[in-house]
Amino acid sequence: xxRFIEGSIAVAEAAAxxxxxxxxxxxITPQTHIVEALAEMAANCTLDAEYITVESEFSALxxxxxxxxxxxxxxxxTTSQGLFxxxxxxxxxxxxxxxxxxxxxxxxxSAPISIWNDQQDSISLRDSGWIQFYAEDNQEAADxxxxxxxxxxxHQVLLPAMVCFDGFILTHTYEPVDMxxxxxxxxxxxxxxxxxxxxxxxxISFGMLATPDYYMEFRYANDQxxxxxxxxxxxxxxxxxxxxxxxxxxxxxxYRLEDAETVLVALxxxxxxxxxxxxxxxxxxxxxxxxxxxxxxxxxxVEVAAALKGAKRIxxxxxxxxxxxxxxxxxxxxxxxxGSGIPVLDYIVGLGGRDIRKRxxxxxxxxxxxxxxxxFYGLREGVA
Amino acid sequence: MVVDKTLELFDCGHRACGGCGPALAARLILKAAGPxxxxxxxxxxxxxxxxxxxxxxxxxxxxxxxxxxxAAVGSGIEAxxxxxxxxxxxxIIGGDGATFDIGMLCISGAFERGHDFTYICLDNEAxxxxxxxxxxxxxxxxxxxxSPAGKCSTGNRRPKxxxxxxxxxxxAPYVATTSLAYPNDLMxxxxxxxxxxxxxxxxxxxxxxxxxxxxxxxxxxxxxxxxETGIVVLFEQTDGTVTKVKKVVRKPVEEYLKVQKRFxxxxxxxxxxxxxxxxxxxxxxxxxxxGIDIKLKxxxxxxxx
Amino acid sequence: MALSVGCTARxxxxxxxxxxxWRVFKPVFRHDKCTKCGICSLVCPEGCILEQEDxxxxxxxxxxxxxxxxxxxxxxxxxxxxxxxx
Numbered sequence: 055x056x057r058f059i060e061g062s063i064a065v066a067e068a069a070a071x072x073x074x075x076x077x078x079x080x081x082i083t084p085q086t087h088i089v090e091a092l093a094e095m096a097a098n099c100t101l102d103a104e105y106i107t108v109e110s111e112f113s114a115l116x117x118x119x120x121x122x123x124x125x126x127x128x129x130x131x132t133t134s135q136g137l138f139x140x141x142x143x144x145x146x147x148x149x150x151x152x153x154x155x156x157x158x159x160x161x162x163x164s165a166p167i168s169i170w171n172d173q174q175d176s177i178s179l180r181d182s183g184w185i186q187f188y189a190e191d192n193q194e195a196a197d198x199x200x201x202x203x204x205x206x207x208x209h210q211v212l213l214p215a216m217v218c219f220d221g222f223i224l225t226h227t228y229e230p231v232d233m234x235x236x237x238x239x240x241x242x243x244x245x246x247x248x249x250x251x252x253x254x255x256x257x258i259s260f261g262m263l264a265t266p267d268y269y270m271e272f273r274y275a276n277d278q279x280x281x282x283x284x285x286x287x288x289x290x291x292x293x294x295x296x297x298x299x300x301x302x303x304x305x306x307x308x309y310r311l312e313d314a315e316t317v318l319v320a321l322x323x324x325x326x327x328x329x330x331x332x333x334x335x336x337x338x339x340x341x342x343x344x345x346x347x348x349x350x351x352x353x354x355x356v357e358v359a360a361a362l363k364g365a366k367r368i369x370x371x372x373x374x375x376x377x378x379x380x381x382x383x384x385x386x387x388x389x390x391x392x393g394s395g396i397p398v399l400d401y402i403v404g405l406g407g408r409d410i411r412k413r414x415x416x417x418x419x420x421x422x423x424x425x426x427x428x429x430f431y432g433l434r435e436g437v438a
Numbered sequence: 439m440v441v442d443k444t445l446e447l448f449d450c451g452h453r454a455c456g457g458c459g460p461a462l463a464a465r466l467i468l469k470a471a472g473p474x475x476x477x478x479x480x481x482x483x484x485x486x487x488x489x490x491x492x493x494x495x496x497x498x499x500x501x502x503x504x505x506x507x508x509a510a511v512g513s514g515i516e517a518x519x520x521x522x523x524x525x526x527x528x529x530i531i532g533g534d535g536a537t538f539d540i541g542m543l544c545i546s547g548a549f550e551r552g553h554d555f556t557y558i559c560l561d562n563e564a565x566x567x568x569x570x571x572x573x574x575x576x577x578x579x580x581x582x583x584x585s586p587a588g589k590c591s592t593g594n595r596r597p598k599x600x601x602x603x604x605x606x607x608x609x610a611p612y613v614a615t616t617s618l619a620y621p622n623d624l625m626x627x628x629x630x631x632x633x634x635x636x637x638x639x640x641x642x643x644x645x646x647x648x649x650x651x652x653x654x655x656x657x658x659x660x661x662x663x664x665x666e667t668g669i670v671v672l673f674e675q676t677d678g679t680v681t682k683v684k685k686v687v688r689k690p691v692e693e694y695l696k697v698q699k700r701f702x703x704x705x706x707x708x709x710x711x712x713x714x715x716x717x718x719x720x721x722x723x724x725x726x727x728x729g730i731d732i733k734l735k736x737x738x739x740x741x742x743x
Numbered sequence: 744m745a746l747s748v749g750c751t752a753r754x755x756x757x758x759x760x761x762x763x764x765w766r767v768f769k770p771v772f773r774h775d776k777c778t779k780c781g782i783c784s785l786v787c788p789e790g791c792i793l794e795q796e797d798x799x800x801x802x803x804x805x806x807x808x809x810x811x812x813x814x815x816x817x818x819x820x821x822x823x824x825x826x827x828x829x
Contacts, residue, residue: 075521076514104517109547113510116503116544120478120514123501126521128514146503151749212748249748252499252515254474254526259494261502262750268491272750446790450803451757454788456765456810461788491750493757621785655811655824658786 061192061224062087068196071239075126078106078117084221085159111136115143122152125251134161148183153206161221162406170407173373185215186351188321195219220323305354314343320371331415355390369422399427449495453487457654459644470628478512480536481505483567506540509548528555534575535565549608562646574599587703612638613675619661651699663694668721766809769827776819783813
């Protein structure tokens with residue numbers, strides 16, 4: 055049913071529709087509306103879950119870990135500092151191959167402290183073994199939760215997944231979102247069947263010590279698992295299309311790519327602005343296009359290379375910076391295009407909620423055409 | 439709840455030091471808990487020596503996540519079991535480092551939320567697995583590698599953190615202190631804790647031969663001395679009120695201190711009377727607070743030879 | 744042996760680690776002063792002292808580390824730690 059709702063509420067309702075058994079989350083701006091909405095659902099018995107009001111994000115994810123190990127479906131949500139406090143547990147969950155879904159409302163990281171949007175938080179967890187989805191709008195943000203559980207819990211995968219959507223820009227804006235019914239979600243997402251669980255009937259030890267004789271093989275197995283998730287995302291996406299009419303089977307989406315000479319690459323809500331800017335530039339005769347990356351982990355290098363092979367130049371819009379190096383997305387796009395000879399220019403944009411307008415996109419395209427890239431875009435004169 | 443205590447749920451083949459206190463404690467705890475138990479363990483000696491892949495000695499379901507989150511993991515397990523309508527009991531085990539120090543955050547939250555579990559701290563009074571470093575449970579003046587005795591130091595500068603009091607203050611319905619030296623008492627208290635609904639705490643004083651500096655076969659002897667000198671008080675507390683205390687005919691603390699290398703610096707090169715007196719004062723304060731002294735009748739006059 | 748998913752295992756394999764090889768001293772259970780009190784079995788950190796059919800206790804020497812706790816705690820002083828010849 056089409057509803058005009060706040061992004062956080064769409065996500066909270068989507069999470070609830072996934073029938074989590076245990077919800078364990080700690081409040082942090084700009085995710086608070088999600089946890090509040092879920093608490094209200096639990097209080098009114100419309101959410102049949104154990105809701106644990108934990109004392110920190112560290113405990114939030116740890117409680118989820120315990121719950122999943124005991125055979126229950128778990129959900130959490132966080133951002134920025136909260137995600138970083140969960141850092142240890144994130145790697146632990148992935149290493150223990152315990153599937154769950156967590157929403158990350160992308161926010162800049164301290165220091166300096168900022169509550170506004172960029173993607174440094176989830177990007178910084180790219181090594182963790184979590185599958186990562188980035189939503190362009192609130193429809194995607196909601197939909198990706200059903201897909202994420204389905205993929206994560208598949209016995210060929212068994213990995214945790216995060217659904218990332220931009221803080222304030224998406225969490226706090228109202229958009230039309232088509233919310234499915236419980237029956238529809240139930241027909242898409244089956245009950246969680248753990249591969250192994252804590253059970254007195256069949257005692258198993260979880261989280262053992264791996265000596266140098268075994269550790270590498272376990273890490274290799276993890277990498278194999280996240281690579282296998284690609285096929286599962288395709289399958290789950292095709293099934294979603296058949297049931298709900300929206301296609302999430304691709305890891306990347308092109309916009310007006312066919313004859314584009316300059317292609318912008320971006321993740322998340324920025325893609326919406328870029329699309330509008332592209333329409334304006336196209337109307338003025340410029341051949342520009344966008345490659346939106348929706349699945350960032352596992353990184354779809356093959357698909358990125360295939361999509362960009364016809365371009366003359368690439369402008370990657372990174373809402374993050376690996377200090378001392380470059381933006382994370384640009385580095386991986388460059389790697390995907392290695393040997394193609396296509397120049398990839400990196401623009402660090404929008405950090406800490408710095409606004410990116412259509413005219414900024416146009417300006418970046420001009421810079422790309424001049425070959426001026428690998429810079430922080432839009433630093434304020436007199437401040438920098 | 440009748441538990442078959444002949445069951446060995448902690449298998450042979452673990453890599454603990456010979457005479458290891460915590461290994462014995464784990465074995466006794468599982469005897470008291472029975473097979474319908476799920477254990478969440480912290481990182482530490484117990485976890486490392488009991489589960490080097492692919493060998494595990496735990497014959498109950500067991501999970502280790504991180505050093506400091508066992509109480510949160512246990513909370514999640516408890517919530518999942520509740521949701522699934524399952525009857526297994528949750529037991530959370532951590533060493534003193536994991537409990538008194540790095541795990542405080544999660545433990546405090548778990549106790550404040552009132553989950554139904556039994557938290558057992560194997561207190562060997564230092565970070566043993568990493569090589570005997572000082573923790574919040576290390577007693578006053580004990581030598582550890584991060585609180586060593588030296589020319590300008592007499593060892594650990596702070597008294598032991600009162601963890602049972604902290605958790606009683608959280609409203610824990612049952613708090614008990616135990617010692618490896620009294621294995622039947624330990625098992626009884628673990629059984630009791632598991633019967634009481636809510637977050638219960640059992641602290642197990644577990645002498646560590648390697649860390650404290652004594653021969654492995656003296657584990658029980660040392661444990662008894664700790665209790666007999668009043669340094670360790672064995673009690674039960676129900677809803678904040680002490681209900682049972684083990685009374686002793688008290689020995690001077692010196693008898694306990696002088697048989698452990700970690701206190702050797704209090705006796706050589708000269709006897710540190712001031713420090714020993716301070717430790718004695720702690721024991722005296724314990725005695726007064728809990729009323730552990732058995733009042734002896736005055737000895738009868740010796741008959742003339 | 745196939746790797747488990749996520750580094751898990753069922754119990755049993757620890758028995759392959761015969762910790763009896765660690766021993767320097769071996770506890771000899773004489774059974775002449777033994778009162779079958781069971782304290783030796785209770786205090787063994789390995790859990791390897793088991794009651795036989797005649798109710799006497801015998802350690803499993805495959806796993807006994809020779810720590811001496813049983814000998815130290817036996818109230819009847821029936822257990823003697825002897826240097827093991829290897």
